[in-house]
Amino acid sequence: MKAIIAATIFGILMMFASILMKDKKAMANLAIASLLVLFGINIWDLISTPAGSSQAYFNNMLSISYYGQMFNTLMTGCTLLYALLVSKEIQRVGAHVAEYFALIFFILCGVYLLSGYNNLLMLFIGIEIMSIPQYILAGSDKRNLKSSEAALKYFLMGSFSTGILLMGITLLYGATGTFSIAGLAFLQSGTISMMAVAGILFVMMALAFKVSAAPMHMWTPDVYDGAPTPFTAYMATVVKAAAFVAFLHLFTYSFGNVSHTWLLVLSVITALTLFVGNVTAVFQQSVKRMLAYSSIAQAGFMLFAVLASNTMAAQQGMIIYAVAYSVATIGIFAVLMKMKDYTYDGFNGLAQKEPLLAFVATIFILSLAGIPLTGGFMAKYYVVMAAVQTGQLMWLVIFGLLMAAISVYYYFRVIIAMYFKQGNAELSSPVTSGDKFMLILTCLLVILLGIAPQLFLVNI
Amino acid sequence: MMLTLIILIPLLAGIFAFMMKSEGAKGLALASSLITLGIVAWASCEAYNAPVSFSIPWIPSLGAGFSLMADGMSTMLCLLTAIVVPVVIITNWNKTVDKPWSFYGFMLLSQAGLLGVFLSYDALLFYFFWELALIPVYFLCSRWGGEKRIPVTFKFFVYTFVGSLMMLAGIIYLASQTSGPDAYSWNSIMQAGRALPAEQQQIVFWLIFIAFAIKMPIFPFHTWQPDTYEQSPTPVTIILSALMVKMGLFAVLRWLLPVLPQGVAFWSNTVIILSIIGIVYASLLAIVQTDLKRLVAYSSIAHMGLMSAAAFSSSNVGMHGIMVQMFNHGINITGMWLIVSMVENRWGTRDMTKLGGMATAAPKMAIALVIISLANIALPLTNGFIGEFMLFNGLFQGASPYHITFMVIAGLGVILGAVYTLNMVQRTAYGNTTDMVIAKDLTANEYLGLFIIIGIILILGVYPKPLLDMTAGIARVLVP
Numbered sequence: 001m002k003a004i005i006a007a008t009i010f011g012i013l014m015m016f017a018s019i020l021m022k023d024k025k026a027m028a029n030l031a032i033a034s035l036l037v038l039f040g041i042n043i044w045d046l047i048s049t050p051a052g053s054s055q056a057y058f059n060n061m062l063s064i065s066y067y068g069q070m071f072n073t074l075m076t077g078c079t080l081l082y083a084l085l086v087s088k089e090i091q092r093v094g095a096h097v098a099e100y101f102a103l104i105f106f107i108l109c110g111v112y113l114l115s116g117y118n119n120l121l122m123l124f125i126g127i128e129i130m131s132i133p134q135y136i137l138a139g140s141d142k143r144n145l146k147s148s149e150a151a152l153k154y155f156l157m158g159s160f161s162t163g164i165l166l167m168g169i170t171l172l173y174g175a176t177g178t179f180s181i182a183g184l185a186f187l188q189s190g191t192i193s194m195m196a197v198a199g200i201l202f203v204m205m206a207l208a209f210k211v212s213a214a215p216m217h218m219w220t221p222d223v224y225d226g227a228p229t230p231f232t233a234y235m236a237t238v239v240k241a242a243a244f245v246a247f248l249h250l251f252t253y254s255f256g257n258v259s260h261t262w263l264l265v266l267s268v269i270t271a272l273t274l275f276v277g278n279v280t281a282v283f284q285q286s287v288k289r290m291l292a293y294s295s296i297a298q299a300g301f302m303l304f305a306v307l308a309s310n311t312m313a314a315q316q317g318m319i320i321y322a323v324a325y326s327v328a329t330i331g332i333f334a335v336l337m338k339m340k341d342y343t344y345d346g347f348n349g350l351a352q353k354e355p356l357l358a359f360v361a362t363i364f365i366l367s368l369a370g371i372p373l374t375g376g377f378m379a380k381y382y383v384v385m386a387a388v389q390t391g392q393l394m395w396l397v398i399f400g401l402l403m404a405a406i407s408v409y410y411y412f413r414v415i416i417a418m419y420f421k422q423g424n425a426e427l428s429s430p431v432t433s434g435d436k437f438m439l440i441l442t443c444l445l446v447i448l449l450g451i452a453p454q455l456f457l458v459n460i
Numbered sequence: 461m462m463l464t465l466i467i468l469i470p471l472l473a474g475i476f477a478f479m480m481k482s483e484g485a486k487g488l489a490l491a492s493s494l495i496t497l498g499i500v501a502w503a504s505c506e507a508y509n510a511p512v513s514f515s516i517p518w519i520p521s522l523g524a525g526f527s528l529m530a531d532g533m534s535t536m537l538c539l540l541t542a543i544v545v546p547v548v549i550i551t552n553w554n555k556t557v558d559k560p561w562s563f564y565g566f567m568l569l570s571q572a573g574l575l576g577v578f579l580s581y582d583a584l585l586f587y588f589f590w591e592l593a594l595i596p597v598y599f600l601c602s603r604w605g606g607e608k609r610i611p612v613t614f615k616f617f618v619y620t621f622v623g624s625l626m627m628l629a630g631i632i633y634l635a636s637q638t639s640g641p642d643a644y645s646w647n648s649i650m651q652a653g654r655a656l657p658a659e660q661q662q663i664v665f666w667l668i669f670i671a672f673a674i675k676m677p678i679f680p681f682h683t684w685q686p687d688t689y690e691q692s693p694t695p696v697t698i699i700l701s702a703l704m705v706k707m708g709l710f711a712v713l714r715w716l717l718p719v720l721p722q723g724v725a726f727w728s729n730t731v732i733i734l735s736i737i738g739i740v741y742a743s744l745l746a747i748v749q750t751d752l753k754r755l756v757a758y759s760s761i762a763h764m765g766l767m768s769a770a771a772f773s774s775s776n777v778g779m780h781g782i783m784v785q786m787f788n789h790g791i792n793i794t795g796m797w798l799i800v801s802m803v804e805n806r807w808g809t810r811d812m813t814k815l816g817g818m819a820t821a822a823p824k825m826a827i828a829l830v831i832i833s834l835a836n837i838a839l840p841l842t843n844g845f846i847g848e849f850m851l852f853n854g855l856f857q858g859a860s861p862y863h864i865t866f867m868v869i870a871g872l873g874v875i876l877g878a879v880y881t882l883n884m885v886q887r888t889a890y891g892n893t894t895d896m897v898i899a900k901d902l903t904a905n906e907y908l909g910l911f912i913i914i915g916i917i918l919i920l921g922v923y924p925k926p927l928l929d930m931t932a933g934i935a936r937v938l939v940p
Contacts, residue, residue, distance in 0.1 A: 316521070372591040381632075385522075388632045397632075398667075401625040408621055412614065420602050420610055454519050 001057055001064065003042045003072060004112045010034040011105035018098030028087040031101035035080045038108070042073040056118065060180070064116035071115045071245055071319055074456065075238050078326045079108060081445075082234060085334040085438050088429070089230045094140055103133035104234065111242040115249075120169045120179040123246060127165065127210065130242060131158050134235055138227040150226025157219045161209035168202025171195050184254035189261075197261045203250070204262055204269075210243040213269050213303060214276040217296050221280075224292035232288070233333035236295045241322035244302050248318050252309040259310075266307055267396055274300035274403040281410045288342045290410055291332065294368060297407055298325055301383055301400065307393060308386035316457050317382030323456055324375030324449045328367035331442045335361040338435075340426040344413055348423025357431060358418040360439045367446045369411040370404055375449025380404065382453075462503050463514045463528040466538060467576045467589075469496050474568030474596075480561050489564035490549045493571070497542040500575075504535040508930060513581065522584070523635070523643030529581035532930040533783055537578040537710055540790045543912070544702050545571050548695045551798050551909035555805070557693075563604060566596040570699055577707050583631045583644040586715065587624070590671075593704065594620055597696060606691040616688040619681070623671035630667030634719070646714075653719035658726070665723030668716055669731075675708030676764045678731070679738030689757035694801035697753070701760050701797065702790040709764070709786060712771050713779070717938055728772040729860050735772075736870050738765035743876035747883070752800045752810040755884055756793070759836065762873050763789050769870055770851040773863065776939045778854015783931035785847030788835075788920065792844055795832035795913040799825065802906060803888065812884065816891035822901040826889040828910045833885050835917045837878045843920035846928075848874070 014031060021027050046069045049055065054065035064072075083090075083104075091097050110130030117123045135158060139151025169179070175196035176184055187196055209216040224232045255262060277297030284290040302321050305314040335357055339346050351358035367376035384400065387393040417423075449456065473492030477485040506512050507530045515527035530538070545567070557563045573593025580586040594617070601613040635643045637652040656664065674681045689697050717724055739762045746758035767785055770778035802825060803818070804810050819826040835842035838849075856867045902910065920927060 366595070371595060372588045381628075384629070385632050385636065388629070388636045394629075394633070397629055398626070401629055402622065405618060405622040405625055408618055409614075412617070416602065416610055416614070419599070452519075454521055457521055 001045070001055065003038065003045050003076070004109055006038055006041045007105050007109040007112065010038060011102045011109065014098045014102035014105060018096060021098065024091045024097045027098040027101065028091055032080070032083050032087060034105070035076070035083050039073070039076045039080050042069070042076045045069055046073050061119040061122050062113065062116050063118040067315065068115035071322065072112050074319065074323050075111055075241060076108065078238055078323065078330065079104065081327065081442060082237070082330045085330060085442065086230045086233065086337060089337045093228045093230060094142065096140070100137065100140060103137055106133045107239060111238060114242045114246040117246065117249070118181050120172065123250065124165060124169065126246065128162065130239060131162070134239060137231040138223055140231065141228045146226035147228060150223045153219055154223045157209070161206045161216070164202050165206030168199045168206060171199030171202060175199060181250070181254050185257065187255065187258050189258050192258050192261065200255055200258070200262055201265065204266065207243065207247045208269055211240055211247060211299050211302070212296050213299055214272040214296065217273065217276060220296055221289055221292045224295065225286070225289045229288065229333060229337050233330055236291070237326035237329045240295065240299065241326055244322065245318060248306050248309055248314070251306050256310055263307065266303065267393065270300055270303040270307060271396060271399055273297070273303060274400050278403045278406045282406065284410070285344060286342045287336060287344060287347065287414060291329070294407065294410070295329070297403065298368070300403070301380055304383040304387045304400065308390045311386045311389045313382050313389060314386035317379065317386050320375070320382050320449070320453050320456060321379035324367060324379040324446070327442060327445050327449070328364045328376055331364040331439065331446065332361060332368065334439065335364070338427050338429065338431060340428045344417050345423065347414055347417040347425055348421040350418040350425040353425055354427070354431060356436055356439070360443045361418065362415055363443045363446055365411045365414055367450070369408050373447060373450045375446045378450055378453040461514065462499060462506070463512065463530055463579055466496060466499050466503060466579065467572050469499070470568040470575065471572035474565045474572060477561050477565035477568060483560055485561035485564045486549070486553070489568055490546060492568060493542070493546040493549060496571070497546060500535070500538045500542040503530055504539055504930070507531060507535045518585070523641055524584040525582050525642055525645060526585060527581045527645060528579040530579055531934055533710065533713065533934045534578045536783060536787055536927070536930055537706055538575055540706070540787050541571060541574050541578070541703050544698060544790060544794050547794060547909045547912055548698050551906050552695055553905045554903060557604060563600070566600045567695065567699070570596040570600070574703050574707065578710060581646045583635065583646070583649050583715070587628060587631060590624060590707070593707065597699060597704070600696045601688065601692045604693045604696070609691045612687045612691045616684040619674055619684045623674035626667050627671035630664050633664060633667070650719050654721060658722040661720045661723030662726045665716070665720050665727055668720070669712070672708040672711045672716065676705050676768055677761065678735050678765060678768050679741055680734070682738065682761050685761060686754050686757040690751065690753045694797055698794050698797045701757070702794045705760070705764055706786050706790060709767055709771065709782065712768070713782070713938060717771070724772065728774065729862065731772045732769045732860065732866055735765040735769035736866060738762070739870055739873040740876070743873050743880065746880040747876065750812045752803065752812060752884070752888070755880060756796050756800060759877065759880065760793055762877060766848070766851055766870055766873060769866065770854045773855050773858030773860065774939055775854040775857040775859070776935055777850050777857060779938045780928070780932060780935035781847055781850025781854050783935060784924065784927050785851055787927060788843040788847045791913060791916050792832060792835045795828070795910065795917070796836060798909060798913070799829050799832060806900065812887045815888045818889045824902045824907070828914060829889055830885055831914050831917065833881045835921070837881045838874065841921045843917045843924065845921060846924045
């Protein structure tokens with residue numbers, strides 16, 4: 001709870017900073033310092049929450065569990081890492097640096113609500129608090145037509161999906177007379193009404209939109225491609241992970257008993273997401289757009305956790321996946337932002353010019369592709385294990401793994417370009433020793449996740 | 461601890477080699493591989509009578525442990541790895557490679573992966589090392605390989621990666637069936653596998669076997685192999701063909717036969733038939749090759765086919781033969797590749813139609829070629845003989861009703877093997893001598909490398925008992 005308040009205060013502080021401060025760099029530094037404090041507050045919250053317990057607020061509308069708090073802490077850590085890696089690029093996006101950071105603090109506030117909501121209204125509020133700043137960030141490069149297009153598209157589609165979410169919540173309320181997560185858990189397979197089923201499916205569609213699962217993924221490539229790259233990196237990682245945790249929370253604690261109503265639909269969505277994400281990514285020429293599709297593909301794997309929500313491995317897998325995927329994606333975006341040309345050819349010969357940059361990029365890509373010794377492998381491992389443990393999703397597991405093999409094709413094209421092709425990869429800005437330090441740190445984090453994932457795990 | 465050192469030394473030396481950024485990496489690689497050889501030899505002595513094992517918890521929440529175990533089969537393959545790597549480094553000592561630090565760094569990492577595969581006694585750890593061995597090879601081939609290296613290596617990588625992922629699904633499935641704290645330990649996996657009903661074993665069999673079939677490779681999963689061998693730089697080809705294909709066979713013996721007995725029983729005839737098709741098909745293709753590297757590549761498919769056929773024949777002597785032959789084939793094929801690379805370095809071509817007259821230009825090299833070739837076609841008094849003899853014996857005693865047919869057709873492989881090998885010897889060592897007289901004979905380091913190989917060939921050909929004793933216990937466990 002302290003973290004939610006702190007995030008809001010820091011957000012407001014950053015807004016005032018934009019009036020009071022002139023120097024962009026100072027604003028960024030203030031934001032990073034605030035994030036550091038916020039991270040500290042989260043750790044404080046984490047320590048003061050005993051494992052397995054949860055604390056309720058606002059008439060039990062919000063109940064922050066140890067699991068949720070762990071997630072918050074890790075996501076704040078990822079945000080801090082993100083800010084340290086790309087603060088220079090954020091300063092280059094436009095004039096309103098402090099506002100950008102203010103929006104990021106508000107997004108974090110939404111993330112905290114989503115990891116601990118205990119009521120469908122809180123879910124709705126959390127999603128809105130998280131989404132609206134994103135619409136603004138997507139359009140923050142005002143002179144760029146593509147950025148404005150991305151913002152408008154995201155806003156229109158996003159509001160539409162929010163409408164569907166509200167519709168679903170309404171139907172559920174009509175069927176059960178309650179908004180609370182625990183109240184909905186009384187839905188039983190024998191007595192469930194048609195209205196409740198419709199509500200569940202509506203909510204599922206809306207959440208699938210937020211996590212960019214097919215067929216609700218259409219906005220993703222355009223928005224990710226159009227938005228300024230630093231903000232794409234954030235949208236694709238922390239925000240998406242938070243939406244997933246909300247998804248998992250709802251389907252574990254509210255709809256777990258009636259899984260027969262949604263399991264098949266969600267399995268098909270998962271298969272479709274994996275297929276569309278991976279196959280379309282193969283045909284991309286721009287690395288940024290490829291990463292947009294790859295984020296759809298990764299979402300397919302995270303959906304495994306939702307499908308297997310009743311298992312411990314799913315809950316643990318979601319955290320590991322969220323962290324491993326976020327860290328690796330933030331890393332690869334940080335490398336991408338150093339490049340002048342975002343196409344594959346733009347990476348040609350990077351290993352000769354900047355061996356360190358190429359090396360860390362390789363580690364991030366190996367992690368995204370799920371190669372052992374990196375966090376990405378452990379993440380995929382946990383969610384796949386969860387799906388296997390349910391005992392009825394073996395077909396989906398094998399399909400997913402075959403799709404993962406396809407993903408090697410487009411991920412390794414970057415490695416091939418960097419190491420094995422001749423060319424003159426041009427950088428947009430020089431790599432300073434500070435950048436190098438942060439990149440190596442990120443890289444070590446990826447490997448640590450792959451070797452000792454238990455450090456990031458909680459038992460629930 | 462000793463077992464951990466075996467993996468740790470090449471791993472750390474490999475990482476260190478990357479950071480050195482100087483020619484000294486070569487020396488470091490040699491030193492590290494010799495130290496590894498020493499420790500492996502020590503471990504082999506320790507494990508000669510009773511298996512040595514080492515285990516600490518790794519990811520407790522999953523039930524995965526860092527457990528290593530060295531029995532006769534593991535130590536034998538570790539010994540093979542530990543011998544081949546320094547020999548490769550010694551014979552390539554004078555060759556300049558671009559960025560030697562990364563080259564030798566990757567070599568050592570790959571060695572660490574291989575040793576890890578042979579030693580791991582935990583399914584998840586096994587999978588980790590399985591991939592660790594693959595990734596460096598991908599970089600080695602793509603960076604230092606021939607003209608078509610990028611697409612070829614990529615095909616190889618995707619092929620093996622698909623296999624690995626299917627195996628991963630199989631491992632997870634088996635682990636999800638276990639009970640108790642060590643879900644991934646060999647014992648738990650084995651019990652879980654054995655407890656499965658027969659129909660499920662038959663399905664899980666393919667999930668797991670496909671990875672091994674691609675790695676060995678058996679027909680029809682072999683198409684990556686000749687291209688990759690041809691395009692890779694020779695040291696890497698040696699790693700691939702002498703060591704990495706053994707990973708596939710080793711994995712069958714350790715992680716498949718004891719784990720899914722009913723699945724194996726159901727599919728064994730299919731696998732044997734595929735292997736035998738592979739033997740004949742690869743031998744026939746080897747006869748028409750003119751490129752030395754492709755010829756050796758196809759001959760390797762034929763030899764591996766025989767071994768995999770024997771692996772599924774469920775006879776004690778066949779199992780024992782595989783263990784012996786895994787070692788011997790590794791040594792022989794290393795010798796083969798060394799000669800091929802020497803030929804290529806001296807005369808700038810591997811095309812047999814352009815070669816000839818090595819016996820006059822470089823007599824020592826020609827003698828080495830002849831001895832190694834004879835070992836390759838399993839002439840008595842060479843190491844190849846005893847292994848191949850046991851393999852045929854095993855196939856003959858197999859449980860299948862068609863065992864005699866199998867043996868007869870597989871036996872064709874020996875005759876065809878003699879055809880292509882002797883033909884190769886004739887065309888490279890003898891015949892037209894016009895262009896080849898200028899070349900130098902063996903240099904000191906090449907001489908040393910080949911001397912080690914030929915020494916092993918002859919010693920084990922005459923006195924194979926140590927090798928047989930070392931692995932006898934394991935064969936009895938696999939086929940009681």
